[in-house]
Amino acid sequence: MKIKRSERLVDMTDYMLNRPHTLIPLTFFAKRYGSAKSSISEDLTILKRTFQERGIGLVETVPGAAGGAKYIPYILKEDANKFMDEVIEILNNSQRQLPGGYVYMSDILGDPSKLRFLGRIIATQYLNQQVDAVLTVATRGVPIAQAASQYLNVPLVIARHDSNITEGSTVNVNYMSGSSKKIKRMTISKRSLDEGSNVLIVDDFIHGGGTINGLSSLIKEFDCNLVGSTFFAEGVSDKNKDFGDYTSLVKMEHTDDDDMIITKGNYDEKIFGSTK
Amino acid sequence: MKIKRSERLVDMTDYMLNRPHTLIPLTFFAKRYGSAKSSISEDLTILKRTFQERGIGLVETVPGAAGGAKYIPYILKEDANKFMDEVIEILNNSQRQLPGGYVYMSDILGDPSKLRFLGRIIATQYLNQQVDAVLTVATRGVPIAQAASQYLNVPLVIARHDSNITEGSTVNVNYMSGSSKKIKRMTISKRSLDEGSNVLIVDDFIHGGGTINGLSSLIKEFDCNLVGSTFFAEGVSDKNKDFGDYTSLVKMEHTDDDDMIITKGNYDEKIFGSTK
Structure with a gap:
């Protein structure tokens, strides 16, 4: 027929x-x-x-x-901005403020219709680069990292803080937590990355850079190349400057009365090359 | 125009x-x-x-x-079976056998092209039912649960074993781990489920039923309804019988020489209504 x-x-x-x-x-x-x-x-x-x-x-x-x-x-700049403006408005709802200067955002990062947009936005930055895997760390970064991995169509690799018997041999690194100044450990299965792979880090939050330190060490242990790092939220901190070229979708900053205010991250410049 | x-x-x-x-x-x-x-x-x-x-x-x-x-x-029975046969063949590769009777499967559950199929297969069973959220527990169940949540287009809710300051008030339950007979704790944010929601449990593995016990207790604490439970893999165990109507995509069983052999789960009957 x-x-x-x-x-x-x-x-x-x-x-x-x-x-x-x-x-x-x-x-x-x-x-x-x-x-x-x-x-x-x-x-x-x-x-x-x-x-x-x-x-x-x-x-x-x-x-x-x-x-x-x-x-x-990919996603067009205007579509990305329209979507991110909506997300930022949602996040700035005062009922999301949590004690200790946190903002509730797990529902955003668990909403499939939002994850589709977030994944496309992240993938747009790397569409002309060779990416072989997306690396994140358990737990809260997994959904957004998975969304990005779908649009790049490459494997998602999840590092954990505890090692697990169901992973076989593992590679472990110790790193200094950026915020608490404690030594932490991160582990992934030896089988999860091939030597020489080009790896994109995607996580939910950067603040002080401990996690990105740990993930970067893992990438080095596997003789892989770091393609870039994208975070859903960036907690404004001087320490983040040490990590150079990361991309953030939103920025979180304390106001004088200790609430958090959420604004646009640097994605517009990093992804779409705008200077303002 | x-x-x-x-x-x-x-x-x-x-x-x-x-x-x-x-x-x-x-x-x-x-x-x-x-x-x-x-x-x-x-x-x-x-x-x-x-x-x-x-x-x-x-x-x-x-x-x-x-x-x-x-x-x-949805996915057709023949497409689901063709895909699952391929997955089972991959899993039965002897190099995946891990000490202690485990099988390496993190790469399957991190491969976006496979997750699309797995999500569609799981969603097919519940396409005529009201599902308001997909519930899983950190960490390994997250990708397959997220895939299902995408095709059902409902929020993904992740329970954790540790509580986290970024979740606000939480609801915690204690439950008996099926395999180790230890008391464990599971926690989710109070905000993550509305009372009366219809919740689908999706996880990577059922063996002894501890996790499903914990997740079911959480669902009860929130006065929600359990729609069903689907697991990627089922470790063959008498204890699983206590959990009634779960669906498994693959079955894992010890052979006499202590290797694991992977066969088809009960999904064909549960999803497509076949009796053989």
């Missing part, structure tokens, strides 16, 4: 959205739909144009016999 | 896939594309048919002035 263009377009969109950063051969689609390669090429042109016009992502087409198409998710 | 049908179909597919279980009004699409509602209705008919033919999911259309369409993700 011949499949109509309209049906091909719907199925191809689903197929590609579920396989970011993966080259799908033209011949695969041609066989899947019993269609000529020339028709598939035209379909891909429509996908490419629509993905671009709607800010869904890039469809890279590779010409030739071995050619195909690759979907590279 | 008038938007062509081909472009509408691509964008509508993306839009709906990113918003499972959400009713999108016909008027929303009509406005988005500057098209007549009758054209949008025809588009939705194409989406509906293609989603069904390709096993992507259900597009429920609600007729009338307040009508619209809702995408309900």
